[in-house]
Amino acid sequence: MNLDALKIGDLVPKLPIVQGGMAVRISTASLAAAVAEEGGIGLIAATGMSVDELKKEIAKARDLTKGIIGINIMFAASQFANLIKAAIEEGIDLIVSGAGFSRDMFSWGKAAGVPIVPIVSTPKLAQLSEKLGAAAVIVEGKEAGGHLGTNESMKDLLPKVKQAVTIPVIAAGGIIDGEAIKEALDLGADGVQMGTRFAASKESNASDEFKKMYLDANPEDVVLIESPVGLPGRSILNPFIKRLFNGDNLKPSSCDNCLKKCSRSFCILKALIRSQEGDTETGLVFSGERVGEIKEILSVRDIFKKLIYELERAESGV
Numbered sequence: 068m069n070l071d072a073l074k075i076g077d078l079v080p081k082l083p084i085v086q087g088g089m090a091v092r093i094s095t096a097s098l099a100a101a102v103a104e105e106g107g108i109g110l111i112a113a114t115g116m117s118v119d120e121l122k123k124e125i126a127k128a129r130d131l132t133k134g135i136i137g138i139n140i141m142f143a144a145s146q147f148a149n150l151i152k153a154a155i156e157e158g159i160d161l162i163v164s165g166a167g168f169s170r171d172m173f174s175w176g177k178a179a180g181v182p183i184v185p186i187v188s189t190p191k192l193a194q195l196s197e198k199l200g201a202a203a204v205i206v207e208g209k210e211a212g213g214h215l216g217t218n219e220s221m222k223d224l225l226p227k228v229k230q231a232v233t234i235p236v237i238a239a240g241g242i243i244d245g246e247a248i249k250e251a252l253d254l255g256a257d258g259v260q261m262g263t264r265f266a267a268s269k270e271s272n273a274s275d276e277f278k279k280m281y282l283d284a285n286p287e288d289v290v291l292i293e294s295p296v297g298l299p300g301r302s303i304l305n306p307f308i309k310r311l312f313n314g315d316n317l318k319p320s321s322c323d324n325c326l327k328k329c330s331r332s333f334c335i336l337k338a339l340i341r342s343q344e345g346d347t348e349t350g351l352v353f354s355g356e357r358v359g360e361i362k363e364i365l366s367v368r369d370i371f372k373k374l375i376y377e378l379e380r381a382e383s384g385v
């Protein structure tokens with residue numbers, strides 16, 4: 068297998084595979100460290116955590132691996148700046164911002180020597196990110212799980228973003244096997260980010276019920292909802308979403324102001340926490356488009372073995 072190195076600032080993982088940050092508490096220290104141990108980049112999802120909790124997760128991941136550990140934080144989170152600053156204080160290796168970014172985060176990263184990697188969904192935002200000092204960008208297509216910034220396919224977006232910037236471009240959305248990794252690399256990606264496949268791993272912090280929902284899902288069960296954040300969100304159809312589609316009143320009775328802006332149609336933080344903890348009836352289960360192809364919950368080690376096997380097979384044209 069002949070893979071070009073992915074370089075994010077001074078960071079060079081053994082494999083150009085990033086585990087996407089998944090909130091709330093789906094990608095915590097155990098998943099991120101397991102991915103880093105296999106030579107990829109592991110991301111702890113900071114959104115929905117307190118500063119103390121995030122610091123503990125980073126320290127826990129450091130105890131488990133000497134590999135590359137970053138955080139992912141949604142720009143929409145009220146604690147965006149505080150969580151980034153806390154991660155920098157803890158000596159995090161890189162910071163990924165999801166669903167938007169702020170200009171000042173690049174100066175915080177620069178001052179601390181920490182690479183900043185925004186997730187973008189247009190060539191224009193990729194260009195702006197490069198100008199502001201991004202070390203790389205992640206281009207996320209419509210196939211991805213969670214909040215989406217586009218309805219364009221990753222395969223259409225990737226070559227356009229690649230042309231627009233000189234920094235490394237990491238492809239995300241719909242990558243669940245080695246063949247998809249090869250396809251993305253052939254389209255010019257310098258690396259890939261994968262979420263759904265890693266959410267369905269032994270080390271993922273999702274509840275067994277959440278993981279079972281992934282295994283039971285058919286392609287037609289994956290739907291788009293309107294998130295209170297103001298973006299579409301890709302999720303698995305369940306009784307909670309049916310109620311949302313029905314127009315039932317799901318407005319929260321209390322609010323922690325966890326988001327900078329929120330439509331308050333429902334509390335997304337609590338809905339994500341419910342599914343992570345095992346209530347997949349009233350919780351929100353984010354998932355990518357290709358979840359139906361996942362047939363078993365594997366350890367991260369076995370996922371990597373499988374990916375490499377599939378990638379080598381795809382490269383040899385068998």
Ligand SMILES: Cc1cc2nc3c(=O)[nH]c(=O)nc-3n(C[C@H](O)[C@H](O)[C@H](O)COP(=O)(O)O)c2cc1C
Pocket residue numbers: 086087088089090091093112114139140141164165166186207210211212213214239240241242243260261262263264266352353354355356357
């Ligand atoms: C359960 C789940 C939670 C997610 N949470 C976040 C998040 O907190 N922040 C973010 O930027 N992206 C989030 N994502 C997107 C992933 O980081 C990743 O980019 C995406 O899953 C890639 O597409 P794939 O699922 O088809 O591999 C989430 C995805 C899933 C499946």
